[in-house]
Amino acid sequence: MKLSVWTYEGPPHVGAMRVATAMKGLHYVLHAPQGDTYADLLFTMIERRDRRPPVTYTTFQARDLGADTANLFKTACQDAYERSQPEAIIVGASCTAELIQDDPGGMAETMGLPVPVIPLELPSYQRKENFGADETFFQIVRALARPMERTERITCNLIGPTALGFRHRDDITELTGLLIEMGVEVNVTAPFDATPTDITRLGRAHFNVLMYPETGEAACRWMERELDQPFTKTVPIGVGATRDFLREVGEITGLTPKIDETRLRLPWYSASVDSTYLTGKRVFLFGDGTHVAAAARIARDEMGFDVVGLGCYNREQARMIRALAKDYGVEALVTDDYLDVEARIEALAPEMILGTQMERHIGKRLGIPCAVISAPVHVQDFPARYSPQVGIEGANVIFDTWVHPLVMGLEEHLLHMFREDFEFHDDAGASHHGGKAVSPADAGDPPGGAAPRPPRDTSEQAKDAGQVIWLADAEKELRRVPFFVRGKARRNTEAFATERGVTEISVDTLYEAKAHFAR
Amino acid sequence: MNAPIPNTPGCRDVPLLKERGQREVFCGLTAIVWLHRKMQDAFFLVVGSRTCAHLLQSAAGVMIFAEPRFGTAILEETDLAGMADAQAELDREVEKLLSRRPDIKRLFLVGSCPSEVIKLDLEKAAERLSSAYGPAVNVVNFSGSGIETTFTEGEDACLAATIPSLPSTEARQLVVAGALPDVVEDQMLGLLEALGVGPVSVLPTARADQPVAVGPNTVFALTQPFLNETHAALVRRGARHLPAPFPFGEEGTTAWLRAIAHEFGVSEERFNEVTAAPRDRARRAVAQASAPLREKSIFLFPDSQLEIPLARFLTRECGMTALEIGQPYVHRDIVGPDIDLIPEGPVFSEGQDVDLQLDRARAARPDLTVCGLGLANPLEAEGLTTKWAIELVFTPIHFYEQAGDLAGLFARPMRRREILQLEAEA
Numbered sequence: 009m010k011l012s013v014w015t016y017e018g019p020p021h022v023g024a025m026r027v028a029t030a031m032k033g034l035h036y037v038l039h040a041p042q043g044d045t046y047a048d049l050l051f052t053m054i055e056r057r058d059r060r061p062p063v064t065y066t067t068f069q070a071r072d073l074g075a076d077t078a079n080l081f082k083t084a085c086q087d088a089y090e091r092s093q094p095e096a097i098i099v100g101a102s103c104t105a106e107l108i109q110d111d112p113g114g115m116a117e118t119m120g121l122p123v124p125v126i127p128l129e130l131p132s133y134q135r136k137e138n139f140g141a142d143e144t145f146f147q148i149v150r151a152l153a154r155p156m157e158r159t160e161r162i163t164c165n166l167i168g169p170t171a172l173g174f175r176h177r178d179d180i181t182e183l184t185g186l187l188i189e190m191g192v193e194v195n196v197t198a199p200f201d202a203t204p205t206d207i208t209r210l211g212r213a214h215f216n217v218l219m220y221p222e223t224g225e226a227a228c229r230w231m232e233r234e235l236d237q238p239f240t241k242t243v244p245i246g247v248g249a250t251r252d253f254l255r256e257v258g259e260i261t262g263l264t265p266k267i268d269e270t271r272l273r274l275p276w277y278s279a280s281v282d283s284t285y286l287t288g289k290r291v292f293l294f295g296d297g298t299h300v301a302a303a304a305r306i307a308r309d310e311m312g313f314d315v316v317g318l319g320c321y322n323r324e325q326a327r328m329i330r331a332l333a334k335d336y337g338v339e340a341l342v343t344d345d346y347l348d349v350e351a352r353i354e355a356l357a358p359e360m361i362l363g364t365q366m367e368r369h370i371g372k373r374l375g376i377p378c379a380v381i382s383a384p385v386h387v388q389d390f391p392a393r394y395s396p397q398v399g400i401e402g403a404n405v406i407f408d409t410w411v412h413p414l415v416m417g418l419e420e421h422l423l424h425m426f427r428e429d430f431e432f433h434d435d436a437g438a439s440h441h442g443g444k445a446v447s448p449a450d451a452g453d454p455p456g457g458a459a460p461r462p463p464r465d466t467s468e469q470a471k472d473a474g475q476v477i478w479l480a481d482a483e484k485e486l487r488r489v490p491f492f493v494r495g496k497a498r499r500n501t502e503a504f505a506t507e508r509g510v511t512e513i514s515v516d517t518l519y520e521a522k523a524h525f526a527r
Numbered sequence: 528m529n530a531p532i533p534n535t536p537g538c539r540d541v542p543l544l545k546e547r548g549q550r551e552v553f554c555g556l557t558a559i560v561w562l563h564r565k566m567q568d569a570f571f572l573v574v575g576s577r578t579c580a581h582l583l584q585s586a587a588g589v590m591i592f593a594e595p596r597f598g599t600a601i602l603e604e605t606d607l608a609g610m611a612d613a614q615a616e617l618d619r620e621v622e623k624l625l626s627r628r629p630d631i632k633r634l635f636l637v638g639s640c641p642s643e644v645i646k647l648d649l650e651k652a653a654e655r656l657s658s659a660y661g662p663a664v665n666v667v668n669f670s671g672s673g674i675e676t677t678f679t680e681g682e683d684a685c686l687a688a689t690i691p692s693l694p695s696t697e698a699r700q701l702v703v704a705g706a707l708p709d710v711v712e713d714q715m716l717g718l719l720e721a722l723g724v725g726p727v728s729v730l731p732t733a734r735a736d737q738p739v740a741v742g743p744n745t746v747f748a749l750t751q752p753f754l755n756e757t758h759a760a761l762v763r764r765g766a767r768h769l770p771a772p773f774p775f776g777e778e779g780t781t782a783w784l785r786a787i788a789h790e791f792g793v794s795e796e797r798f799n800e801v802t803a804a805p806r807d808r809a810r811r812a813v814a815q816a817s818a819p820l821r822e823k824s825i826f827l828f829p830d831s832q833l834e835i836p837l838a839r840f841l842t843r844e845c846g847m848t849a850l851e852i853g854q855p856y857v858h859r860d861i862v863g864p865d866i867d868l869i870p871e872g873p874v875f876s877e878g879q880d881v882d883l884q885l886d887r888a889r890a891a892r893p894d895l896t897v898c899g900l901g902l903a904n905p906l907e908a909e910g911l912t913t914k915w916a917i918e919l920v921f922t923p924i925h926f927y928e929q930a931g932d933l934a935g936l937f938a939r940p941m942r943r944r945e946i947l948q949l950e951a952e953a
């Protein structure tokens with residue numbers, strides 16, 4: 009038993025969902041209680057998918073246990089097949105169903121469904137989300153892909169992008185373009201947007217591009233063995249890695265590496281004088297192993313940062329990360345406990361964090377700027393604009409993304425310096441009134457905190473600006489309005505009072521105004 | 528004093544469409560997200576799996592920066608092997624937690640599907656830990672599992688679990704049960720005080736050192752319609768329920784207050800004096816905010832169990848027509864007064880078969896669909912306007928001063944659909 013507050017990875021069946029949701033024409037029948045349906049919102053809200061994940065949950069309840077959960081599973085499976093008419097079905101259990109041992113795989117196989125049924129064994133109490141995605145995709149490939157005649161032209165498969173992946177959508181576009189420039193076409197991209205039928209055609213490609221080892225390595229290894237397809241080992245994130253990757257593609261295919269660098273801005277941006285302030289910045293890196301390794305190289309070799317620590321949360325990449333850390337002369341941190349990460353960051357006191365959404369929170373707490381380089385993802389990690397991580401444009405995007413919080417950091421620093429200045433904090437009021445500001449009582453508050461502030465000296469203001477007075481009770485009530493609308497509530501109430509010639513704002517006035525402005 | 532509830536042909540006896548199929552709802556663990564904010568000296572320790580931890584994290588979103596007052600003791604392969612082992616492991620985790628967090632005065636051990644399937648006895652654990660750490664720390668257990676509870680039932684299970692150990696009293700008093708945002712709770716207490724009703728105490732309490740007592744002369748009111756077990760637990764302690772519509776909107780709030788005022792012999796004069804101004808404000812605010820809702824239709828998927836009282840508010844105060852009102856469970860003794868007020872017409876459904884229900888929603892083409900987060904964007908993409916239900920449990924919506932906001936929550940998606948204009952100007 010281990011106490012966990014925040015987790016970097018979900019359970020393995022969420023990894024299976026990332027594969028199923030990325031694909032088309034595949035359905036996942038998951039033996040699970042009703043609460044596990046929360047996972048749908050990861051895809052529909054965080055990634056803004058416009059369709060429900062293709063997952064049927066059996067949603068068994070306590071009263072079904074001991075009765076007939078097995079039958080419930082069969083019915084759900086049959087209904088799911090009839091409703092969605094998928095080309096293939098994957099079946100499995102979540103953590104709870106694993107305990108009741110209904111064997112969904114075995115049951116589904118006996119049902120005689122007219123499409124391939126692929127059973128998943130994902131040990132919920134030992135493994136996690138990335139393993140779940142990797143294993144699921146591997147099982148699908150193993151079940152459906154067969155050796156085949158190669159395409160006439162040189163082609164590859166792009167392996168690894170899933171739903172809820174960090175910039176996977178845009179990486180596919182960038183990488184496809186990069187390969188075409190070199191004369192390599194993409195045969196199949198999978199699991200992202202692939203159908204089970206596409207999976208059967210994987211063997212046509214000459215080689216595989218392993219985009220993300222976290223979610224595609226098991227499949228690539230199997231295809232190397234069974235389909236005789238070599239796969240690339242370099243993940244082309246960063247300028248140097250992109251060049252290495254193209255060289256690797258050249259070695260596999262015999263083509264000459266070609267790269268159109270006219271769009272590439274990172275090298276000059278890093279070299280230009282404005283970037284002097286980046287030089288030697290002490291950075292700490294944390295995330296999934298693949299993105300951390302890529303980011304470490306960019307940080308040191310392409311931005312001129314000083315890497316003071318690095319680590320990953322996925323144990324599958326621990327060995328690689330430990331070796332890398334040795335290279336960089338730092339100690340590796342391999343943990344999935346965010347409190348350990350926080351402690352390490354506190355101890356190292358870096359000037360910047362390159363991490364996940366989790367480290368972004370740690371950074372906020374410690375006042376250290378942070379740029380996000382890796383899953384676990386958040387709605388912000390699915391920007392509307394094109395923002396890949398791989399290739400040429402990926403390098404440009406990374407430069408901008410990493411520099412952004414630092415500029416903000418400088419700005420924040422200035423705000424801090426001028427904190428006592430009447431123009432710079434939110435209780436100051438309009439500068440042309442010239443009233444003396446009350447210094448904020450909660451400078452050390454976490455961002456977004458809504459700690460109460462001392463009441464303003466309202467009598468002063470009323471005298472010199474002819475403003476309305478907030479009675480103590482009303483002021484107290486106002487402070488309980490959530491901070492992000494408090495300013496608006498104050499302005500609205502004052503406008504409301506002024507308009508009616510009311511000079512004292514009571515709790516009643518506050519709510520009268522609220523009712524007046526209700527929308 | 529007469530109850531002002533008009534005698535429309537209500538829906539009290541309407542048959543329920545009971546469905547049994549895939550349910551697209553959260554489990555009771557989700558309630559921890561708001562309960563831990565309400566109970567400031569409490570820690571909620573879920574004994575569960577990585578899935579439970581992931582659910583809590585996904586439901587809490589990214590709103591919490593600090594170390595939150597909840598966590599999951601994740602069961603591992605070794606715990607599943609032998610029971611004695613798991614109890615000892617739990618003791619060790621609790622010991623670590625309490626030594627790190629001396630601010631914790633109440634510890635809730637929250638059961639999950641895995642802990643229930645392996646029959647890990649959390650009641651026994653709570654007793655043992657209570658005697659080890661009491662009286663400084665009070666340890667109580669309840670179930671938030673998805674095989675036993677749906678979404679808001681987690682709050683119900685939590686409150687109900689605290690009731691047996693509350694001190695007894697013979698005093699005549701009012702207990703109000705249901706977690707409300709502080710600002711709303713204070714508005715409510717202000718109204719009750721102005722009516723001269725008292726003493727009043729509230730469940731859950733913000734801190735362990737303000738315990739509520741109950742006994743045979745206690746009457747209680749509920750502010751949340753999902754408090755079925757809490758209702759039963761209070762009745763078992765001899766308290767008597769004051770049934771009423773729930774305090775949403777002007778009408779609901781007035782009816783709710785009136786039931787209490789009636790019980791405490793408040794004069795009609797006094798009642799009107801206290802409520803006239805806020806009622807009038809609420810009515811005006813609702814009238815203004817609900818403009819986009821008038822004569823529009825609504826379809827409510829089962830989610831928070833607030834569906835019936837909200838449908839009452841939306842149909843009677845905002846001029847909407849309800850097509851289907853889904854609830855995970857319908858407890859008629861609690862939501863009966865609301866059902867009575869809903870004009871005839873809508874389908875009342877209990878439970879869910881999400882695919883069939885989606886088919887009904889698509890066929891009905893409601894102007895507004897209230898549903899969970901998993902369904903909202905897919906339905907929007909199909910051209911249906913949606914309001915996600917979870918916001919209704921995180922936002923202040925009760926009583927007079929929030930009536931306009933409540934209408935606004937439903938009106939906003941309608942307004943957005945009207946506003947967005949992306950075609951070229953011909």
Ligand code: SF4
Nearest residue numbers: 043554579639640673
């Ligand atoms: S449904 Fe059960 S297993 Fe799933 S999150 Fe809720 S309590 Fe945990």
Ligand code: SF4
Nearest residue numbers: 415416418419420422
């Ligand atoms: S506002 Fe200040 S911090 Fe921001 S760019 Fe200008 S000088 Fe730099």
